[in-house]
Amino acid sequence: MQVYVPFDARQPKRRLAPVLSEEERRSFAEAMLRDVLAALDAADLEPTVLSTGSVSVDAPVETDDRELTPAVNDRLGVAAGTVAVVMADLPLLTPGAVDRLLATGGDVVLAPGLGGGTNALIARTSGFRVDYHGGSIRDHRDLAAELDLEVGVIDSYRLGIDVDEPDDLVEVLLHGVGRGRKWLVEHDVRLRTDRSGRVTIERGPVD
Amino acid sequence: MQVYVPFDARQPKRRLAPVLSEEERRSFAEAMLRDVLAALDAADLEPTVLSTGSVSVDAPVETDDRELTPAVNDRLGVAAGTVAVVMADLPLLTPGAVDRLLATGGDVVLAPGLGGGTNALIARTSGFRVDYHGGSIRDHRDLAAELDLEVGVIDSYRLGIDVDEPDDLVEVLLHGVGRGRKWLVEHDVRLRTDRSGRVTIERGPVD
Numbered sequence: 004m005q006v007y008v009p010f011d012a013r014q015p016k017r018r019l020a021p022v023l024s025e026e027e028r029r030s031f032a033e034a035m036l037r038d039v040l041a042a043l044d045a046a047d048l049e050p051t052v053l054s055t056g057s058v059s060v061d062a063p064v065e066t067d068d069r070e071l072t073p074a075v076n077d078r079l080g081v082a083a084g085t086v087a088v089v090m091a092d093l094p095l096l097t098p099g100a101v102d103r104l105l106a107t108g109g110d111v112v113l114a115p116g117l118g119g120g121t122n123a124l125i126a127r128t129s130g131f132r133v134d135y136h137g138g139s140i141r142d143h144r145d146l147a148a149e150l151d152l153e154v155g156v157i158d159s160y161r162l163g164i165d166v167d168e169p170d171d172l173v174e175v176l177l178h179g180v181g182r183g184r185k186w187l188v189e190h191d192v193r194l195r196t197d198r199s200g201r202v203t204i205e206r207g208p209v210d
Numbered sequence: 211m212q213v214y215v216p217f218d219a220r221q222p223k224r225r226l227a228p229v230l231s232e233e234e235r236r237s238f239a240e241a242m243l244r245d246v247l248a249a250l251d252a253a254d255l256e257p258t259v260l261s262t263g264s265v266s267v268d269a270p271v272e273t274d275d276r277e278l279t280p281a282v283n284d285r286l287g288v289a290a291g292t293v294a295v296v297m298a299d300l301p302l303l304t305p306g307a308v309d310r311l312l313a314t315g316g317d318v319v320l321a322p323g324l325g326g327g328t329n330a331l332i333a334r335t336s337g338f339r340v341d342y343h344g345g346s347i348r349d350h351r352d353l354a355a356e357l358d359l360e361v362g363v364i365d366s367y368r369l370g371i372d373v374d375e376p377d378d379l380v381e382v383l384l385h386g387v388g389r390g391r392k393w394l395v396e397h398d399v400r401l402r403t404d405r406s407g408r409v410t411i412e413r414g415p416v417d
Contacts, residue, residue: 115385118377136403137406137408138401167407177326199343202326
């Protein structure tokens with residue numbers, strides 16, 4: 004199975020700008036990428052990073068400076084067998100969640116992400132193509148239906164929580180298992196808990 | 211097994227005020243409650259609603275006007291066997307997700323919710339007590355560890371997405387399977403999709 008992990012090496016995680024500087028966003032994005040690669044490795048996969056620029060990781064890197072959708076579709080178009088695409092911003096990912104993804108039946112397997120994203124997918128048939136954008140999960144379901152493909156949807160929080168916005172960092176601090184969480188702790192990103200409502204984050208040394 | 215679904219009959223879902231009126235919030239909250247009850251029923255459970263006031267549903271209702279934590283802990287204190295507590299604002303819940311929850315091992319089983327909540331739990335041993343507040347999942351894990359209890363954590367998006375804030379309605383529209391989704395559609399709450407970023411919602415008739 005060919006497994007791709009797309010990575011934006013140019014300006015990753017721009018929506019975290021209220022909390023992290025540009026250099027920090029890049030460094031944190033790489034920490035998350037390494038978490039994803041580690042979970043995939045531990046599940047006996049051999050991921051390839053599909054990056055818009057240079058990135059230093061312990062995995063093969065293919066550079067493609069195009070948008071995500073054409074870059075992924077080119078790979079889907081030439082693949083001989085099953086292809087998986089797993090997003091790089093899933094720092095809650097565990098080998099167990101990857102195993103469940105792989106065990107999910109269907110010609111196409113989709114892992115929904117917060118806000119309508121498609122955080123991971125497996126295409127076990129040729130002909131399927133991606134269209135990554137806001138609300139892509141719906142379009143991916145519709146496209147699979149048009150092609151008369153059986154769709155499996157995995158019910159996973161660890162695959163569903165991608166990190167785009169400051170509030171997502173709460174999930175990393177609470178449920179992250181690797182480098183992403185460690186990075187946040189080392190950079191003084193902390194939980195802010197009130198008696199009611201959801202936990203938020205704040206930044207600064209412990210009082 | 212005793213299964214409780216706590217419900218705030220007084221001022222449910224206050225944080226949805228930017229989108230829904232008070233009367234609508236109450237009506238939508240009841241629709242979500244019915245979705246949860248339906249999923250539990252279909253998984254062969256017999257839930258009891260633990261409500262702060264009167265509510266009309268097809269399930270036994272125990273009224274308790276105290277805060278959630280003492281109301282639940284009183285039930286945990288007198289229960290003879292296993293007790294489950296499932297939140298009422300989980301309109302993505304399916305019988306399959308409930309089955310997975312029930313199949314998860316541990317003296318205590320926890321389903322993490324967005325922002326540090328505990329959206330469902332099972333206590334298979336006496337002695338465990340809840341403390342619902344912002345960040346409760348962490349305290350529930352810590353308490354179980356203090357009591358030397360084995361903790362199972364279920365990895366589920368359908369259990370993890372509770373509805374508190376307007377953006378959560380996106381998840382209901384995209385992944386809801388019952389009355390909650392139908393309620394939103396009938397009340398002109400719609401997805402707003404841009405090319406990038408997460409889907410948001412808007413309200414009003416279709417152009």
